[in-house]
Amino acid sequence: xxxxxxxxxxxxxxxxxxxxxxxxxxxxxxxxxxxxxxxxxxxxxxxxxxxxxxxxxxxxxxxxxxxxxxxxxxxxxxxxxxxxxxxxxxxxxxxxxxxxxxxxxxxxxxxxxxxxxxxxxxxxxxxxxxxxxxxxxxxxxxxxxxxxxxxxxxxxxxxxxxxxxxxxxxxxxxxxxxxxxxxxxxxxxxxxxxxxxxxxxxxxxxxxxxxxxxxxxxxxxxxxxxxxxxxxxxxxxxxxxxxxxxxxxxxxxxxxxxxxxxxxxxxxxxxxxxxxxxxxxxxxxxxxxxxxxxxxxxxxx
Amino acid sequence: xxxxxxxxxxxxxxxxxxxxxxxxxxxxxxxxxxxxxxxxxxxxxxxxxxxxxxxxxxxxxxxxxxxxxxxxxxxxxxxxxxxxxxxxxxxxxxxxxxxxxxxxxxxxxxxxxxxxxxxxxxxxxxxxxxxxxxxxxxxxxxxxxxxxxxxxxxxxxxxxxxxxxxxxxxxxxxxxxxxxxxxxxxxxxxxxxxxxxxxxxxxxxxxxxxxxxxxxxxxxxxxxxxxxxxxxxxxxxxxxxxxxxxxxxxxxxxxxxxxxxxxxxxxxxxxxxxxxxxxxxxxxxxxxxxxxxxxxxxxxx
Numbered sequence: 001x002x003x004x005x006x007x008x009x010x011x012x013x014x015x016x017x018x019x020x021x022x023x024x025x026x027x028x029x030x031x032x033x034x035x036x037x038x039x040x041x042x043x044x045x046x047x048x049x050x051x052x053x054x055x056x057x058x059x060x061x062x063x064x065x066x067x068x069x070x071x072x073x074x075x076x077x078x079x080x081x082x083x084x085x086x087x088x089x090x091x092x093x094x095x096x097x098x099x100x101x102x103x104x105x106x107x108x109x110x111x112x113x114x115x116x117x118x119x120x121x122x123x124x125x126x127x128x129x130x131x132x133x134x135x136x137x138x139x140x141x142x143x144x145x146x147x148x149x150x151x152x153x154x155x156x157x158x159x160x161x162x163x164x165x166x167x168x169x170x171x172x173x174x175x176x177x178x179x180x181x182x183x184x185x186x187x188x189x190x191x192x193x194x195x196x197x198x199x200x201x202x203x204x205x206x207x208x209x210x211x212x213x214x215x216x217x218x219x220x221x222x223x224x225x226x227x228x229x230x231x232x233x234x235x236x237x238x239x240x241x242x243x244x245x246x247x248x249x250x251x252x253x254x255x256x257x258x259x260x261x262x263x264x265x266x267x268x269x270x271x272x273x274x275x276x277x278x279x280x281x282x283x284x285x286x287x288x289x290x291x292x293x294x295x296x297x298x299x300x301x
Numbered sequence: 302x303x304x305x306x307x308x309x310x311x312x313x314x315x316x317x318x319x320x321x322x323x324x325x326x327x328x329x330x331x332x333x334x335x336x337x338x339x340x341x342x343x344x345x346x347x348x349x350x351x352x353x354x355x356x357x358x359x360x361x362x363x364x365x366x367x368x369x370x371x372x373x374x375x376x377x378x379x380x381x382x383x384x385x386x387x388x389x390x391x392x393x394x395x396x397x398x399x400x401x402x403x404x405x406x407x408x409x410x411x412x413x414x415x416x417x418x419x420x421x422x423x424x425x426x427x428x429x430x431x432x433x434x435x436x437x438x439x440x441x442x443x444x445x446x447x448x449x450x451x452x453x454x455x456x457x458x459x460x461x462x463x464x465x466x467x468x469x470x471x472x473x474x475x476x477x478x479x480x481x482x483x484x485x486x487x488x489x490x491x492x493x494x495x496x497x498x499x500x501x502x503x504x505x506x507x508x509x510x511x512x513x514x515x516x517x518x519x520x521x522x523x524x525x526x527x528x529x530x531x532x533x534x535x536x537x538x539x540x541x542x543x544x545x546x547x548x549x550x551x552x553x554x555x556x557x558x559x560x561x562x563x564x565x566x567x568x569x570x571x572x573x574x575x576x577x578x579x580x581x582x583x584x585x586x587x588x589x590x591x592x593x594x595x596x597x598x599x600x601x602x
Contacts, residue, residue: 063536064539064541089541132437134437136435174538175539179541218516219516222516228515229542230534231534232534237475
């Protein structure tokens with residue numbers, strides 16, 4: 001059976017690179033062939049899997065420099081129809097692409113806001129004169145480069161190869177260990193829901209006007225000896241000061257300890273959603289880029 | 302003495318509206334005249350106060366729909382030279398500005414990413430055909446409107462008046478009680494550091510590889526009976542999974558309870574920064590807009 005994976009397009013985004021790396025893993029370990037499908041936004045990619053149009057979706061969830069991808073968390077909570085199948089961590093190296101031969105002639109730099117932020121200090125130091133312009137994806141930024149040597153774009157070096165664009169400066173991210181965690185999501189009603197794994201992700205809201213309410217769920221994890229690898233608050237959107245909490249736990253929700261903790265959580269949260277138990281895969285972007293290269297004649301429009 | 306306040310410009314942003322509302326408060330209660338100074342980014346506005354160029358800075362910190370403004374939190378931590386003087390909460394009502402007379406002719410909508418997100422459902426429902434394009438401020442979005450009836454911008458209705466632009470649809474925000482909290486920041490070494498107030502904001506990091514470490518500071522607040530009105534995690538930018546926590550406490554750091562809690566926190570955090578104790582002011586945007594109107598002949602470029 002062919003697996004279809006939705007991702008934030010167009011072709012050349014970091015999410016596609018992560019999807020290619022994940023496909024390699026699927027093909028090597030499961031012997032399944034994979035088709036990637038580009039969508040114009042993260043919510044639309046997630047919706048495609050919720051509606052059964054694609055088997056899986058891959059979405060960025062957290063970057064080591066910029067933090068949580070709020071659209072992903074908010075959409076996951078709103079849909080309540082998707083489960084996490086895997087987490088994929090991939091190193092992110094940004095290149096500065098431009099037809100210019102000298103930094104001093106560059107007047108504007110286009111990229112996705114996350115990529116601009118991840119290169120903020122480099123840009124302030126090396127291109128103080130340039131306007132920074134946000135685009136919806138790192139690939140969309142490349143549209144502005146054609147026949148114009150006064151602009152630059154930030155994207156992966158893989159995208160530069162894919163679209164045959166010159167790289168002016170390599171590795172411009174402020175933090176050399178910059179990496180992004182992606183989640184591979186599946187529909188809630190698939191047969192694979194009972195997989196075991198090392199991590200479990202939950203979201204919960206707390207009873208309103210209840211001082212110290214956050215302490216109770218955290219105390220459940222501490223007493224159970226469950227390590228919290230991440231906590232992120234998001235507004236409920238009802239009123240200022242009301243939050244949802246997204247937590248990643250280092251535990252299997254199907255284990256005895258995990259099940260007991262989940263039962264206790266029901267007593268101290270207002271609503272609680274279990275996004276599933278899964279394992280984490282480390283992705284190699286250079287292997288993925290090499291895979292893409294062999295397909296590039298078909299893949300490019 | 303004249304007070305100068307730095308804000309994210311250009312003229313017409315919600316931050317300027319909040320600055321005008323705050324100025325009214327200062328003039329009425331302190332009898333001090335106020336000058337507002339526009340800066341091209343939040344970090345540059347904050348830097349101006351850190352360097353003594355302006356007395357104060359006003360910056361957005363949290364929106365009821367979209368959550369924390371990460372640039373503000375990250376810059377506050379990096380500078381470690383600013384204290385919070387006041388919090389200002391202001392209702393945010395977005396208008397759709399366009400030369401078009403009919404929604405069906407609109408092909409693109411420009412605005413700041415936060416404003417686009419706050420109107421996301423309205424846009425999906427009423428302008429499914431339109432491209433959503435991010436700009437650095439809601440005011441910058443207005444540049445695209447001139448003589449073009451195929452585009453629209455999202456901004457305050459006050460900005461529409463200021464730049465004499467037509468409002469096609471009023472109040473397009475998805476949540477009617479949409480509001481934003483701003484912080485008014487001052488330099489660390491000013492004489493006003495010992496003011497008392499209802500709220501205290503802190504940030505701390507935790508010892509690395511210490512399971513359950515977050516529980517300890519939260520337990521300090523619970524045992525002291527201090528309510529946590531907000532917790533937000535941000536990456537330390539060192540490696541994936543290491544966080545700073547920003548918390549708002551309903552307490553005065555100079556009170557006996559506050560001081561004891563701060564002392565206990567030193568024992569269970571890696572680093573701890575106290576951003577100060579302050580009161581919260583509710584801002585009326587219509588009063589601020591009326592004030593701006595009387596100044597608008599001078600204010601406009």
